[in-house]
Amino acid sequence: MAVSNLKFPISSPRLPPTLQAGLIHLLAWALVLGLASGAQQIELDLNWRGLTLMQGLLAGSVSYFFALPAWWLVINLLFFPLLAQAQQWELAPHWYLAGLAALLLTQLGAVRNRVPLYLSSHRAKSELLRLLPTSPGLRFLDIGSGTGGLLAFLAKNRPDLVLNGIESAPALWLLSRLRLGTRASIALGDLWHVDLSRYDVVYAFLSPEPMPRLWQKAKREMPPGSLFVSNTFEVPGVKPDASIELHDLHRGRLLLWRMA
Numbered sequence: 001m002a003v004s005n006l007k008f009p010i011s012s013p014r015l016p017p018t019l020q021a022g023l024i025h026l027l028a029w030a031l032v033l034g035l036a037s038g039a040q041q042i043e044l045d046l047n048w049r050g051l052t053l054m055q056g057l058l059a060g061s062v063s064y065f066f067a068l069p070a071w072w073l074v075i076n077l078l079f080f081p082l083l084a085q086a087q088q089w090e091l092a093p094h095w096y097l098a099g100l101a102a103l104l105l106t107q108l109g110a111v112r113n114r115v116p117l118y119l120s121s122h123r124a125k126s127e128l129l130r131l132l133p134t135s136p137g138l139r140f141l142d143i144g145s146g147t148g149g150l151l152a153f154l155a156k157n158r159p160d161l162v163l164n165g166i167e168s169a170p171a172l173w174l175l176s177r178l179r180l181g182t183r184a185s186i187a188l189g190d191l192w193h194v195d196l197s198r199y200d201v202v203y204a205f206l207s208p209e210p211m212p213r214l215w216q217k218a219k220r221e222m223p224p225g226s227l228f229v230s231n232t233f234e235v236p237g238v239k240p241d242a243s244i245e246l247h248d249l250h251r252g253r254l255l256l257w258r259m260a
């Protein structure tokens with residue numbers, strides 16, 4: 001079998017990529033440290049950078065074989081080698097603090113709701129655009145609108161749409177506000193407090209975690225005939241009315257439900 005085919009299609013719908021990535025790091029460290037102490041040839045202090053390089057290579061390869069999304073592959077490959085490099089640069093502590101603050105401001109959703117930031121691919125946006133009903137003035141909501149990329153794409157290609165977003169991470173909210181100006185109304189807040197009854201189309205690209213509760217909310221609030229679209233993440237036990245393979249880096253699908 002060609003090496004390129006050696007992938008396990010097990011991007012588990014239960015384990016979010018963040019957790020999979022963390023487990024892969026632990027596994028890679030266990031292997032590298034086991035190897036180092038077993039051979040008893042590598043002095044941990046002296047070869048710290050070499051060990052982090054090995055760890056990065058292992059973590060990157062395992063991420064590839066386990067079919068994690070491409071950006072996780074890059075993160076897992078580079079995380080510890082870059083950390084080791086940063087130690088060499090002897091960065092002042094406030095840079096680490098600034099990094100942590102930036103992470104919190106952009107990844108608040110991941111900390112609070114187990115929904116990290118990753119962006120809809122171009123294919124996802126194009127397919128969504130293709131399948132949106134053509135009736136003018138459609139009210140569209142992106143729940144967890146991130147950097148506003150999807151809304152910006154729709155603003156450009158469907159000037160008639162009434163565009164809305166809700167985002168819980170302050171830095172992302174600010175960025176999307178600046179990006180879209182008055183073209184979209186983007187609120188800073190929690191998606192669970194948004195009334196979905198005002199929208200014809202609700203788009204979610206979140207994670208497996210909130211899907212069961214979100215489906216209950218959508219069923220309760222969305223008007224008959226409206227469209228609920230989830231990028232990639234299923235509603236357990238509820239078959240979508242349509243499913244479109246995206247063949248993108250996320251190996252995603254658009255799942256569509258026409259609300260009753």
Ligand SMILES: C[S@@+](CC[C@H](N)C(=O)[O-])C[C@H]1O[C@@H](n2cnc3c(N)ncnc32)[C@H](O)[C@@H]1O
Nearest residue numbers: 109113115118119120144145146168190191205
């Ligand atoms: C995977 S990103 C999707 C970004 C964008 N919708 C897109 O498709 O490109 C999910 C976003 O949801 C946000 N989020 C997570 N939980 C949220 C919540 N409870 N309320 C509002 N936004 C939330 C995260 O901060 C993140 O920006």
